[in-house]
Amino acid sequence: LRFGRFAFFLWSHKVARWAPYPLLLPAGAALVLLATRHREFALLLALSLLVLAIGIMAMRWPVTSRPPRLVAIAGYAVGANAAGLMAWWQALQAGRGSAIWEPTRRN
Numbered sequence: 001l002r003f004g005r006f007a008f009f010l011w012s013h014k015v016a017r018w019a020p021y022p023l024l025l026p027a028g029a030a031l032v033l034l035a036t037r038h039r040e041f042a043l044l045l046a047l048s049l050l051v052l053a054i055g056i057m058a059m060r061w062p063v064t065s066r067p068p069r070l071v072a073i074a075g076y077a078v079g080a081n082a083a084g085l086m087a088w089w090q091a092l093q094a095g096r097g098s099a100i101w102e103p104t105r106r107n
Helices: 005-018 020-035 039-059 069-092
Strands: none
Touching: 005 020, 020 039, 020 069, 039 069
């Protein structure tokens, strides 16, 4: 470990950024199973589905007007998680290459 703490910080940052996305689907399935037995988890599932629906609504909002702030935040959260799932899907497909971030071009 030549760089010690910096190497750990860099590695853990990468793990923290990429690890949540493959866990979204199993976590959702676990939430559905727990919701069938516990009222608290049923409430959490309902709240999660509400935020998901509001997020989808935000992404379909007309470009001629701005959505309310909380609707926009839900849209950002849903969009960011969908992008993470899509990046994992592309990274796991054979022959698709790796998902690499590239900066946007500036004029």
